[in-house]
Amino acid sequence: MxxxxxxxxxxxxxxxxxxxxIMVLGCETCVAVCQAGGEKEAEILASELRLAFGNEGKxxxxxxxxxxxxxxxxxxxxxxxLKKVKEADVILSIACGVGVQxxxxxxxxxxxxxxxxxxxxxxxxxxxxxxxxxxxEERCLGCGDCVLEKTGGICPIARCAKSLLNGxxxxxxxxxxxxxxxxxxxxxxxxxxxxxxxxxxxxxxVEMYKDWRPSHSGGPRKRVREDxxx
Amino acid sequence: xxxxxxxxxxxxxxxxxxxxELGPPKGPDVEVVKKKGAMLKGNVDxxxxxxxxTAIVRMSSIATSKILIExxxxxxxxxxxxxxxxxxxxxxxxxxxxxxxxxMLCLSGDHQSFGSHxxxxxxxxxxxxxxxxxxxxxxxxxxxxCGDEIEGDFKMFIGAASNPFADPFQYRVHRLxxxxxxxxxxxxxxxxxxxxxxxxxxxxxxxxxxxEKCKILAGVTPLKSVGMARYMAANVSGIIIPEEMIDRLxxxxxxxxxxxxIKILCEQIQELRGIKGIAGIHLMAIEWEHxxxxxxxxxxxxxxxxx
Numbered sequence: 287m288x289x290x291x292x293x294x295x296x297x298x299x300x301x302x303x304x305x306x307x308i309m310v311l312g313c314e315t316c317v318a319v320c321q322a323g324g325e326k327e328a329e330i331l332a333s334e335l336r337l338a339f340g341n342e343g344k345x346x347x348x349x350x351x352x353x354x355x356x357x358x359x360x361x362x363x364x365x366x367x368l369k370k371v372k373e374a375d376v377i378l379s380i381a382c383g384v385g386v387q388x389x390x391x392x393x394x395x396x397x398x399x400x401x402x403x404x405x406x407x408x409x410x411x412x413x414x415x416x417x418x419x420x421x422x423e424e425r426c427l428g429c430g431d432c433v434l435e436k437t438g439g440i441c442p443i444a445r446c447a448k449s450l451l452n453g454x455x456x457x458x459x460x461x462x463x464x465x466x467x468x469x470x471x472x473x474x475x476x477x478x479x480x481x482x483x484x485x486x487x488x489x490x491x492v493e494m495y496k497d498w499r500p501s502h503s504g505g506p507r508k509r510v511r512e513d514x515x516x
Numbered sequence: 517x518x519x520x521x522x523x524x525x526x527x528x529x530x531x532x533x534x535x536x537e538l539g540p541p542k543g544p545d546v547e548v549v550k551k552k553g554a555m556l557k558g559n560v561d562x563x564x565x566x567x568x569x570t571a572i573v574r575m576s577s578i579a580t581s582k583i584l585i586e587x588x589x590x591x592x593x594x595x596x597x598x599x600x601x602x603x604x605x606x607x608x609x610x611x612x613x614x615x616x617x618x619x620m621l622c623l624s625g626d627h628q629s630f631g632s633h634x635x636x637x638x639x640x641x642x643x644x645x646x647x648x649x650x651x652x653x654x655x656x657x658x659x660x661x662c663g664d665e666i667e668g669d670f671k672m673f674i675g676a677a678s679n680p681f682a683d684p685f686q687y688r689v690h691r692l693x694x695x696x697x698x699x700x701x702x703x704x705x706x707x708x709x710x711x712x713x714x715x716x717x718x719x720x721x722x723x724x725x726x727x728e729k730c731k732i733l734a735g736v737t738p739l740k741s742v743g744m745a746r747y748m749a750a751n752v753s754g755i756i757i758p759e760e761m762i763d764r765l766x767x768x769x770x771x772x773x774x775x776x777x778i779k780i781l782c783e784q785i786q787e788l789r790g791i792k793g794i795a796g797i798h799l800m801a802i803e804w805e806h807x808x809x810x811x812x813x814x815x816x817x818x819x820x821x822x823x
Contacts, residue, residue, distance in 0.1 A: 447627050448597070448638070452645035452694055454687070455624045456679030456706060457753035464753040465627050477687050490690060492698050495602070495646050495661065 287316040287415075288382045289422045290323060290408040292331070298378065298407050299338055305375035306345060308335065310407065311389065312352040313381035320422055323380030323408050325352045331380065331407060349374075356385030362392050376403045383410040413444075430500025430507070436488055438479030443496075445472035451493040518655060518701065519671040521618035522590045522823065523562040527702065527731045531821045532789065533796030535592065535704065535733060536560035536808060538584070540575035549580055553587045555805040559812045561820055562619055564704070564798070567594040571631025578608055582615045592675060593617050596625025601641035602650065606660050609651065613670050621675040621704065622647040626753070645698045648676055652699025674699060678732075679706035680717035682754035689720040696729045703730055704798040707737040707748075710756040711787060718791050727793030734788040735798045738811065739777040742766050778811055785815040 292298075302308050310332045318324025332350040339346040351370065354361040356379060362368075371377060371393055379386040383406065390404035412424040427444040433451070434441060443449045447465045454473030457464025461474045480486045498504065518524060526533050536556045541548040556563050563584060567577040581591035593612050595605060612620065624644045628636045642650065651674050653659055658666050676695045680688050692703065708714045714734070721727055739745045739757075742765050749757040761780065768776035788794050797817070801808050812818050 447629075448624055448640045448643070450624065450640070450643040452643050452691075454682065454684075454691075455644070456677060456682045457626070458682045458684070459754060460683055465629050471683070474684055477684050490694065492645055492649060492694055494649070495642050498641065 287319055287413070288384070288410060289320045289412055289414050290317050290382050290410045292322055292327065292380070292408055293406070295334065295338075298331070299335065301405055302335070302376055302378060303344075306347060307373060307375045308332075308346065308348045309370060309374040309377050310335070310348060310350040311356070311377050311379045311381070311404075312350065313356045313379075313385045314352055314354045315357075317380065317382055317385070317408065320416070323382075323385075328352060328380055331378075353389075356381035356389040358388070359392055362389065363396070368393075368396060371402060372397050372400055376405060378407045379404050380407040382408065428501070429496075429498070430504075431497065436493075437476045438483060438485070438488075440472055440475045440479060442472050442476065445470070445475075451496060452489075519618035519673040521562070521673045523592065523619050524673040524701070525823055526561055526821060527795055529821075529823075531561075531796075532817075533561045533731075533733065534559070534812060534817050534820065535562045535564060535796065535798045536805075537564040537566065537798070537800040537802070538580070538805065539566050539569055539802065540577065540580040542572065542574050544575055546583055549575070549583045550587055552805045553584050553589050555808055557587065557589055558820060559808050559818070560799065561796075562590040562592050564592045564594055564621060564800075567596045567623070567625070568599060568631070569594075569626070571598065571626050571628045571633070573632050578612050578615065578617070581612065581617050585616045590619065591617060592619035592621055594621045594623055595647065596623045597640050597643055597647060598625030598628060598638050601639050602661055605642075605647065605650065606654065609654065609672065610666075610670065613672065618671070619673045619675060620651065621677065622651065622700075623677055644676060645694055648674055648695055648698040648700050656699075673701050675702045675704060676700045677706065678703045679754040680708075680714055681706055681710060681756045685713070685717075688717060689724060689726070692721065692726055693724060696726055700730050702733060702795075704733045705735040706754050707735050707800060708784065708788070709739075709761055710758055711784065713756065715791060718793050722793045727795075731795040732793055733796040733798040734791070734794050735800060736781055736784055736788070737800045737802060738774075738781045738804060738807065739765060740774050740804060741777075742773060778807065778814065781811060782815045785817070 310328045312325050312328030313323050328350040332348045335348045379389050386406045393402040413426045414422045414424045417423050424444055429443050446453055447463055454471050458471040458474055461471055463469040463471045538552050565577045565580045568574055577593045581593045584591045622644045628638050651672050655671050678692045745757050745762050748755050765773050765776055785797055
């Protein structure tokens, strides 16, 4: 899933201080699962803002709304909802960066008589997995050319601090990365896993230069499925 | 013969070589380079010029190398994968060759989080092993990565590092083998203090015949103080310092620790000379360049051979 963290409260407060009617817009998918931007978080953030501005005697109206997925037109077309969007001075989206941008794009496509302002309430962090209660770790960088079949299902691009294809570097110590002792050395994990699988031979040949074109280095990416297009 | 550098020719001849190390200044102060160079001249066969070591901004390795050439020393230009993509690497290598640099060392580079600009974006377009292969292709096939011919001469004597003290230990020798497969000519190891582990590593190297496929220089660094030893053991990636060595430094008593550190180092060098597969010493006297003449003298490594 995509993980995110709520921005510091003061930063959020500063970003909306010039507006009166605010809609905090939650997203029920990834950011709800990682407890950063779902229904509960939207409600909490809206009340915190009401309280903070109220204490300062500032006139402000903060409501919270929720859509299933801000990254998809399909879940945002309810006319009643769009009416509220139009009435708001600003939409404080607590979706991931994809959701914020898509909501902005969608609202401004369907509401043509007023520009709609959408700003983020979260910092989007990574594509990761829920490892334990309250713990998420990065697992994929979306490089567009998966190598997991060679590396025992552990990604050296996302999980090695240097994205080495021929690791581990000289900084690997007791299974930990040189950047800090809380980070596993991905290559240590790869070697252990391949050894257990009896496939250590897989990483003995030199892995050649990576073609980064399918990654973000090739420019912003687009995925087209002609068979699905109308 | 590849690049025909002094280092390459001495190793080819079977001389027991000594390489030194010089950290460029944190600015364009040429005098610092000249001063450090003067201490190393005649005492080592080639000098590694670090490339923003520990991710701290310093004068470029390529410019410092050129100054050293002018001072009559032979540089080994270090290059890290952290700060350059493949285009910048190849372009700098052309420049390096044009300026007379004939040895280079391919490294991953310490992560920028250690250094002076932890907020920087790193590159890591290619890794150190791929860098070796790139320079090998440029030297042997006279081509850049995309296959285009190189205009003019280009030849480098290609080095890389090996850390026998990083983990997983059983894999370390295979990583060295990968560097050899990629085309490395010489290897300089991480600082050796744990002789037992190093000997185990070298046994694996010799059993696999790797010492016949590249020249291996044993890395050593004198311990200046008990504090330095403790700091390195705790903070420098892949350094193991046995407790008895630290006890020996402590036992030397106030005012004698540095001398004891040099004594330990000379004993280590003697021991390393006796290990099969070791072709020389890489002496990293970090910010202690003025002690190099004394160390090489005491270790019986003088005079340096001339060709």
